[in-house]
Amino acid sequence: MLKKGQKWYRIENVAERYDDKRFTEGGRILNMKEQETLLSLVDPKGKKILDIATGTGRFAESLSKNGGNIIGLDASREMLKQSKVDCVQADALKLPFKEKSFDVSVSMRFLHLLEPEEIRIFIEEVGSVTKKKFVFESLHPLSLRMLYQWALPQGSRLYSNSFLKDKFKNNPVVKKVRSHQKFVIPYGIYQNMPEDLCEEIMDLDEKISDKHEWLASTVYWEIYF
Numbered sequence: 001m002l003k004k005g006q007k008w009y010r011i012e013n014v015a016e017r018y019d020d021k022r023f024t025e026g027g028r029i030l031n032m033k034e035q036e037t038l039l040s041l042v043d044p045k046g047k048k049i050l051d052i053a054t055g056t057g058r059f060a061e062s063l064s065k066n067g068g069n070i071i072g073l074d075a076s077r078e079m080l081k082q083s084k085v086d087c088v089q090a091d092a093l094k095l096p097f098k099e100k101s102f103d104v105s106v107s108m109r110f111l112h113l114l115e116p117e118e119i120r121i122f123i124e125e126v127g128s129v130t131k132k133k134f135v136f137e138s139l140h141p142l143s144l145r146m147l148y149q150w151a152l153p154q155g156s157r158l159y160s161n162s163f164l165k166d167k168f169k170n171n172p173v174v175k176k177v178r179s180h181q182k183f184v185i186p187y188g189i190y191q192n193m194p195e196d197l198c199e200e201i202m203d204l205d206e207k208i209s210d211k212h213e214w215l216a217s218t219v220y221w222e223i224y225f
């Protein structure tokens with residue numbers, strides 16, 4: 001049986017409207033900041049990169065524009081139909097690639113759709129197809145995301161940093177882990193703001209989260225294999 005996070009993104013209407021939210025008003029500013037953040041963690045130039053749970057391909061496209069050779073992977077055919085980058089329809093927990101096929105893998109806004117027992121399997125799976133580095137994000141439970149995440153129709157799980165570090169510890173594929181936190185105001189709120197207000201609040205948000213990372217809702221992870 002499909003889980004909520006897979007069912008939701010197979011709805012044609014959800015896939016068709018996904019980018020509207022990300023490319024208009026506050027969503028546009030947020031998308032720019034997310035893209036900047038990813039590009040500060042991954043230099044795509046000349047690299048073969050797998051974008052896992054690529055969705056409509058917004059990160060895949062920007063990695064490609066910045067010189068990467070990108071494959072997007074997603075379970076939803078409906079989401080992939082919107083993407084402009086080469087894609088494969090598959091399950092993130094069973095990656096259909098040969099050992100070490102990619103220099104780098106990325107996965108944005110996906111970990112919160114996994115069950116706790118799937119995280120270790122996911123990391124091992126990514127480690128088997130990736131040579132160097134995996135960049136992904138998680139959502140922190142002690143953050144403002146708590147206010148609304150329970151109401152989301154696609155389901156959403158918040159994992160603490162200590163819970164995730166425990167999953168990486170003693171994992172034979174993981175050599176080194178780094179993390180950074182960003183966005184005191186969580187995504188969902190920014191996406192629904194007018195653009196001007198979003199810009200002002202985002203500036204303030206960056207000042208606060210630079211000094212008090214622990215308050216931020218999104219954790220960016222770099223895993224080295």
Ligand SMILES: C[S@@+](CC[C@H](N)C(=O)[O-])C[C@H]1O[C@@H](n2cnc3c(N)ncnc32)[C@H](O)[C@@H]1O
Nearest residue numbers: 005009053054055074075076079091092108109
């Ligand atoms: C919130 S969207 C993120 C899309 C894109 N990374 C972005 O940030 O715009 C989550 C994506 O995960 C995909 N997904 C959910 N479960 C999956 C699985 N087991 N394997 C592959 N993709 C999955 C959904 O189809 C959806 O496109």
